[in-house]
Amino acid sequence: MKKHLAIFKGEAGEKILLGKKTIESRFSKTKNPPFGVVSSGDLVYIKPSGKDIIGQFRVKKVIFFDNLDSADFIDLEERYGKELAVEEEYWSKAKSSRFGTLIFIGDSARFITSPIKLPKKDLRGWVVLD
DSSP, X not given: OOEEEEEEOTTHHHHHHTTSOOEEEEEESSOOTTTXXXXXXXXXXXXXXXXOOOEEEEEEEEEEEESOOHHHHHHHHHHHHHHHTOOHHHHHHHTTOSEEEEEEEEXXXXXXXXXXXXOOOSOOSEEEOO
């Protein structure tokens, strides 16, 4: 089991903790983490951009995609759009990506105070901690 730090924009982290977002997606033009490195059973810390860690979730299942095209994005949006709980403009930005990761969210928990402090100063949206 690995531990990961995931950075979330907007209210995505809160949506996970409230059960409104049951799948997390990450798309990229290159094979950036979490592509190929996250597995079922892993622990993911939830960190809103610019704030402390607010919670965690356990990974239930993962699906990786490579060589994505526009037809794939139409299918992904139709199939998983509700569970992803993203804004409409998310899909137009994602369509330039070739690689994708869908992370199905298992049990989640909110923290009263952040259990760890990580001095992160770069722009990575996903960090493998161990």
